[in-house]
Amino acid sequence: MKPFPLILLATLGSVLATAHVYAQDTALVALAELPLWTGPAPGEPEQPAKPQVMDPGKDNIIRAHDVAQPVIAVYAPPAAERTGTAVVICPGGGYSILAMDLEGTEVARWLNGCGVTAVLLTYRVPARAGHPSYQAAVQDVQRALSTVRSHAAQWGITPGRIGALGFSAGGHAVAIAAAGALPRQYAAADAVDQLACRPDFAMLIYPAYMVAKGTMTLNPEVTPAADAPPSFIVYAEDDPLGCENGIAYQLALKNLKIPVELHVYPDGGHGFGLRPSAHPTSTWPARAKEWFQARGLLTPAH
Numbered sequence: 001m002k003p004f005p006l007i008l009l010a011t012l013g014s015v016l017a018t019a020h021v022y023a024q025d026t027a028l029v030a031l032a033e034l035p036l037w038t039g040p041a042p043g044e045p046e047q048p049a050k051p052q053v054m055d056p057g058k059d060n061i062i063r064a065h066d067v068a069q070p071v072i073a074v075y076a077p078p079a080a081e082r083t084g085t086a087v088v089i090c091p092g093g094g095y096s097i098l099a100m101d102l103e104g105t106e107v108a109r110w111l112n113g114c115g116v117t118a119v120l121l122t123y124r125v126p127a128r129a130g131h132p133s134y135q136a137a138v139q140d141v142q143r144a145l146s147t148v149r150s151h152a153a154q155w156g157i158t159p160g161r162i163g164a165l166g167f168s169a170g171g172h173a174v175a176i177a178a179a180g181a182l183p184r185q186y187a188a189a190d191a192v193d194q195l196a197c198r199p200d201f202a203m204l205i206y207p208a209y210m211v212a213k214g215t216m217t218l219n220p221e222v223t224p225a226a227d228a229p230p231s232f233i234v235y236a237e238d239d240p241l242g243c244e245n246g247i248a249y250q251l252a253l254k255n256l257k258i259p260v261e262l263h264v265y266p267d268g269g270h271g272f273g274l275r276p277s278a279h280p281t282s283t284w285p286a287r288a289k290e291w292f293q294a295r296g297l298l299t300p301a302h
Contacts, residue, residue: 064098083115084158092168103167142197163201171207178202180225210245230259236268
């Protein structure tokens with residue numbers, strides 16, 4: 001393994017310290033916090049062009065800007081409550097920023113309450129110029145899934161029960177990783193990359209960019225292969241980005257006879273996360289837990 005440059009180590013220390021602040025703010029305790037890559041991420045310079053910024057926001061949403069060195073933070077339920085299931089969380093933000101609490105730590109807390117180990121991925125944003133908007137994010141999602149598999153025994157995770165959950169742009173990135181239309185989006189670098197980089201199940205919460213605008217035609221990168229995993233999809237009918245994004249993916253999976261559950265609520269808009277509201281979208285976490293239970297994901301493996 002190549003040693004980290006001192007500058008990179010210092011920056012990573014800052015990033016991981018920020019992840020720990022999130023853990024404290026949400027009463028979560030990280031089982032592990034680690035950089036995703038053993039050096040700069042694919043295509044990234046040794047030293048980031050801009051420092052990562054965390055914006056507390058005036059709308060009660062913490063945003064991460066200028067992420068060049070992705071990290072994962074692992075949050076596990078108490079040992080006696082662990083089911084062996086794990087989920088990689090991918091916040092949304094239009095491939096521009098990451099909504100780190102609304103679609104990150106708050107989700108980790110909920111998953112832990114279900115007995116599920118949560119792996120919060122801080123992936124690279126904004127989109128890199130000259131490349132598809134999703135490329136850096138998908139590279140990080142794929143690497144995160146392989147990394148979780150490499151630590152499964154250490155973190156009490158059952159192989160075959162490692163999924164991914166994404167919101168908005170994060171949902172698009174998860175769908176790409178799950179669909180299987182695109183192979184691993186970077187050259188394998190080490191033993192971690194010899195492990196599978198697709199999720200065993202996918203949870204897409206108001207995913208964006210799934211269809212050509214104004215159509216029901218899936219974009220090529222999210223067109224599912226015959227071995228795509230089971231999926232759970234949530235939308236509000238009044239989502240300004242269009243609930244067609246989820247309906248088209250659901251139909252494609254249905255046509256392949258892949259198990260899929262779709263919930264389209266009459267209102268709720270976009271970006272609602274898990275926060276309670278007067279909208280029926282607030283009930284989706286309960287439906288998701290039922291889906292976990294129906295698939296046997298909350299029954300401890302022996």
